Amino acid sequence: MAAECTGQGTSLPASLMSGMQCYKTKICRFFVESRCQRGSDCTFAHSMEELRAKPDLRKTRICKRWLKGCCSDTYCDFAHGTVELRPPVSVYKTSLCFMWQKGRCSYE
Structure with missing residues (x-):
């Protein structure tokens, strides 16, 4: 589902996840x-203070099932055509890079 953030935190290194x-x-x-x-x-929060709000990713990608003519769900989280498509909420540079805070940012 596009509107959900899933994973276990160990599948990708934090340096790749930090901008996600x-x-x-x-x-x-x-x-x-x-x-x-x-x-x-760890790419997951270890306290309530670290916990961030999930971004609203609904209607930010075209529904693959709709493209095949198989989805008519009015409550589908995916866009049914470009009219419904909207840009994802940008999270670009909304907080300090945690790798930079540790002195290990590879983009410096």
């Missing part, structure tokens, strides 16, 4: 179980 829209939008299930080994490199 879903970064730290869910609590780390491993941290809750005291088993997270990624520490500050």
